[in-house]
Amino acid sequence: MPELRRDPIIGRWVIISPERAQRPRELARPEPPRQIGLCPFCPGNEKLTPPEVLAYRPSGAPNEAGWKVRVFPNRFPALRVEGTLEREGEGLYDRMTGIGAHEVIVESPDHSRSMSDLTAQELEGVLSACRDRMLDLRQDGRLRSIIVFKNHGEAAGATMEHSHTQLIALPILPRHVQVEMAGALGYFDHKERCIYCDILKQERKDGVRLVTENAECVAIEPWAPRGPFETWLLPKEHRSGFEDAPRPQLEGLADCLRHTLRRLDAALGKPAYNLMIHSGPLNERGLPHYHWHLEIMPVLAKTGGFEWGSGFYINPTSPEEAAEFLRKAPV
């Protein structure tokens, strides 16, 4: 059974998930994602995955081919829905049962297309499926937050080739959201304005860190990026929860995401990347100080090791330089 453990000093919760365990030696040895004969994410192989919890399927029966986007529980979940939420101490330490959900969103029936190959309409379908799952999961009062993320490429942690996004629903607020919420609240208390709205205004005026923009959404290189080509997508309209975004906003985000991914592909030669939606707590809605957004972090060959180990960042590429490079990328 997975469990959540809290670091007693800094309060960071981590998931200890032994069901995903490998022997220590396996952990150390790089092994390319194995391409078994049958891809369980491909149409026709629906029986190889747990039963779906959602699919956009113009016609046909559940767990059969014909879908555009398909969502099912992860076969090796980091957390499980079953059981009761129990907290306990062990000396000065704290733990919690690993209640939650871990789902896979297959983005397209086509095995050969990566996220940047999808049309804006197809991308909107993926985002829409994430939103629909969040709306469903937030009815479970035990869950406090949902992380939607994507690992693209082996270096980013992907273990399946067929393009997919994942979703983890948690009974806690992960530290990076906690810290963002606290920082944004501090600014709001001072100014009575959302800091993300102010960032949007300044970036659209300055223009030097702007990558692309449409009616709904802006892509920027943030002022203090942790690594080269860290990129944020911010919706123009203020809203704290991604799951409450209306369809036009998702359409705008899909279009902006498509442009951004294509520019990153062109500039960096199809890099591995991690993508993550930062969204407010499920049980605190309509917050004036928090603003959902999407972060993309390319995993580049010459950076990462020290930074991941230390939590301290040295970035050789200024965001202004990266933004200019992305704006000029031949797409």
Place this chain on the structure above:
Amino acid sequence: MPELRRDPIIGRWVIISPERAQRPRELARPEPPRQIGLCPFCPGNEKLTPPEVLAYRPSGAPNEAGWKVRVFPNRFPALRVEGTLEREGEGLYDRMTGIGAHEVIVESPDHSRSMSDLTAQELEGVLSACRDRMLDLRQDGRLRSIIVFKNHGEAAGATMEHSHTQLIALPILPRHVQVEMAGALGYFDHKERCIYCDILKQERKDGVRLVTENAECVAIEPWAPRGPFETWLLPKEHRSGFEDAPRPQLEGLADCLRHTLRRLDAALGKPAYNLMIHSGPLNERGLPHYHWHLEIMPVLAKTGGFEWGSGFYINPTSPEEAAEFLRKAPV
């Protein structure tokens, strides 16, 4: 000129260091550390590095062979000592001139030996050189903290094969230290005890997460590790600054570090790793609530990408399992 930039939301400072820049395409393409004919870290090649700032050399002249440990400024420093510390705003953003120091500590004259091959006495020399440099640098009132770190192996960010440690002196407190200090202070305010001292006590009593121990120092797998085989070395005697540690404590740490690295090598097949000394602020000494320590994070093939991008951690190996494996490792 490098500069420090502050993230406006969470207050994290990052170094933007364009002097270390590469073209975007270079960033993306993995390139093994090139072994040029002459290693600038080897004895006899001292002229290929900036002049040394410290060396342990039983005999002979500065910047010549004969040293055991040698320290010089990084040729491509992330920060520089020259200049004045200036802070300025840019709209809602903050920046600071990149004042500081970035030095290289070559651990041994022998090109072929890694840190885990060093004797406890040689390791004590490396730690001692770090301490001596910290004591010297803290006389500069502009500097607030020093990070001592090591990237071992390409996957951990090492670009030179010859084993070395690095040191970065900063005019700010990096976020990971800030966060630890705040957490430790919160505990102290509540209990009037150091949380690290309490962790030491509990871990020595429980034993399940203990890796190795001597009179001065304990190596443990922490309760809530970010990844498999994250390992902490804690001195038994409470002290907030590493640079104030007396020689017997460094000797004990060296012995404990040697045992730990050898166990990690045996268990994981000589993994790449990042090592870092967490030490209190230079201008606040003798803090009752903070306790310097050393953290080691192996860089394992199947983890890292998502975690680095997201700040959220799923760990397939429990610390109890990792500790048992390390205790049984054939060394």
